[in-house]
Amino acid sequence: MTVISMGTFCWERNDMAGVFDANEDYQDFASMSDYRLALDAVIKSAKKSLDVYDADLVDGEFDDLARNELLRGFLVQDASSRLRIILRDGLYLQQRATRMQKLMRDYSHRIDVRLLAEARNMDAFIYNDAGVSLYRPQYDHVKSIFSRRDQQRHRLFMSRFAIMFNSAECAISATTLGL
Secondary structure (H helix, E strand, O other): OEEEEEOOEEEEEOOOOOOOOOOOOEEEEOOHHHHHHHHHHHHHHOOOEEEEEEOOOOOOOOOOHHHHHHHHHHHHHOOOOEEEEEEOOOHHHHHOOHHHHHHHHHOOOOEEEEEOOOOOOOOEEEEEOOOEEEEEOOOOOOOEEEEEOOHHHHHHHHHHHHHHHHHOOEEEOOOOOOO
């Protein structure tokens, strides 16, 4: 806690306000660093399934070494684990995300990446089978909501993801031939 004084006015400021805490059941925050910490918490708490809906995976730094290792660890921990990703734009993943491409090649039987031909929603979310989720209502803004044990929100994400996943027109492959 910091006390700030300016002339006759004093107020207290909590320096920890808005800082992500993975032990909280519900949080909202508005910084990219907190967003990435929350993203890591969702990945770490996944047991067998992890579903991602994102514009292009850039803001979440999915190609970052540490985050890529978290995803690899998730896929290694259980032979039946699955990673499904829906993107609005696959250009970054196809042309620049070399670590993600390698992960997709190494675990092609457990990673499914699809591209939406027409995306109306401008939000982003990730959730797992443990009921932990991260929601970004407006992709252009960092403000995000992290929640665990919110069954209503979890069911909504599952339903939306299933509809979008089934309607996605094409899969993105780690190889240029699509094999």
